[in-house]
Amino acid sequence: MTALQVGALVLVAVGAPVVALTRDPLRQALCFGVFGTALAILFFVFQAPDVALSQIVVSAVGLPVIVILGLVKLREEEGEGEEE
Amino acid sequence: MRRSARLGLFGAGAAALATMLVLAIAGLPGFGRYPGPYGDAIEAVGESKTHATDLVTAVNFDFRAYDTLGEEFILFAAVLGIAIVLRDRRGERKRAPGAPGTERGLARPSAALGMVGLALVGPLVVLGIDIAVHGHLTPGGGFQGGLPLGAAVFLAFLAGEYAAMKKVAPHATVELGEAAGAAGYALIGLGGLLFAGVFFQNFIDRGEPGRLLSAGTIPLSNVAVALEVAGAFLLLWNEFSDQALLVVPEGEQGER
Numbered sequence: 427m428t429a430l431q432v433g434a435l436v437l438v439a440v441g442a443p444v445v446a447l448t449r450d451p452l453r454q455a456l457c458f459g460v461f462g463t464a465l466a467i468l469f470f471v472f473q474a475p476d477v478a479l480s481q482i483v484v485s486a487v488g489l490p491v492i493v494i495l496g497l498v499k500l501r502e503e504e505g506e507g508e509e510e
Numbered sequence: 511m512r513r514s515a516r517l518g519l520f521g522a523g524a525a526a527l528a529t530m531l532v533l534a535i536a537g538l539p540g541f542g543r544y545p546g547p548y549g550d551a552i553e554a555v556g557e558s559k560t561h562a563t564d565l566v567t568a569v570n571f572d573f574r575a576y577d578t579l580g581e582e583f584i585l586f587a588a589v590l591g592i593a594i595v596l597r598d599r600r601g602e603r604k605r606a607p608g609a610p611g612t613e614r615g616l617a618r619p620s621a622a623l624g625m626v627g628l629a630l631v632g633p634l635v636v637l638g639i640d641i642a643v644h645g646h647l648t649p650g651g652g653f654q655g656g657l658p659l660g661a662a663v664f665l666a667f668l669a670g671e672y673a674a675m676k677k678v679a680p681h682a683t684v685e686l687g688e689a690a691g692a693a694g695y696a697l698i699g700l701g702g703l704l705f706a707g708v709f710f711q712n713f714i715d716r717g718e719p720g721r722l723l724s725a726g727t728i729p730l731s732n733v734a735v736a737l738e739v740a741g742a743f744l745l746l747w748n749e750f751s752d753q754a755l756l757v758v759p760e761g762e763q764g765e766r
Contacts, residue, residue: 427541472541475649476566479641483657488743491664495750 434468441465455493459486561716562646562725570651571731575710578731579699582738586692589742596749619670627669634662642736646725652735656691659740664747684744691738698727698734 441461448454462485469478511519539545552565552573562568570578619627635658642655667675698710705713710727717724 476564476651476654479650479654483654483661487657487661491747492750495747495753499750499753 428471430471431468434464434471437464438468452494452497455490455497458493459490462486462489557719560646560712560725560728561719562728563720564646564648564650566649567645567651567728567732568725571646571728571735572710572712572726575699575731578735579696579710582692582695582735585742586688586738589688589746592746593749596753619668624669624671627665628671631662631665631669634658634665638662638736638740642732643722643729645732646728647720647722652732652737653739655732656736656739657743659736660743660747663740663744667747667751679744681745681748684741684748686741687737688741688745691734691736691741694734695731695738698731702727 438461441457441464445454445457445461448457462481465485466478466481469475469481552569556565556568556573557563560568560572562572638655638658638661640655641650641658642652645651645655663675663679666678700709702711702713703709712726712728714726714730716726719725723729
């Protein structure tokens, strides 16, 4: 196993608990994007570039956008609730 | 249940899970020592049979093209479901970004952020097309290429150009693109049935391996899937962002 592979494994091992333990959903979405990119690096250094590409587009582009847009809607409704 | 009992139960469960995980991982074959016959078989005949040099794409769109059709329609059905759940309700009206009340939601980004966003639209389009059309040659393919294509259009929205995005990609066009991509992939399968006798059998000249126009129907499948994925995600992001811009008129708030 090369140093690059060990590094990628460590990055993923550290990143996963960080995502799980982040309480604020907005921060969690951003952490997830970074973690997903780390996962993509892991796939790439373990010689699975196809999977790495899918991982990048889903976790760094696809999902965080959906989560953040959902949060925008939720916070707006919370804000309206406070005003009433 | 008392706290100590809960912790005890969790501890026992976690210990058992950890033991089983360690046993399972210890029993895995070493990295690169895959014992099944499938990978070796694909490696041996993949390129000569499909004329595709990226065997992952060859597997996805040739050897198991039928499974990919199923995956295709999972995405299609999932996005359809979201479009139905998030449809405009009676009494809701859209407000344009920048209208009063949207500051908290989707504020117009700073000029610098908007510029960078818009500047990235072109490169993303090129990247998406590049990944999609070279799917049979290098790692990538319709799914991986379709998402950057959709993201490029959505980036215009994130850069604050809501009107521009709606002009380039109106809802109907996005829906049409998604449906055409999904239908196109199914039609490639039907073409195999008609012209070669087997569903998803290749029916056009496979050409010379390594060329852009080679590998028979695989590049066509990649383009169809790219169209579908770009449409699907754009529709998804659109539905979500429309939700963020929807307001319920005063007086009807009690109904929620």
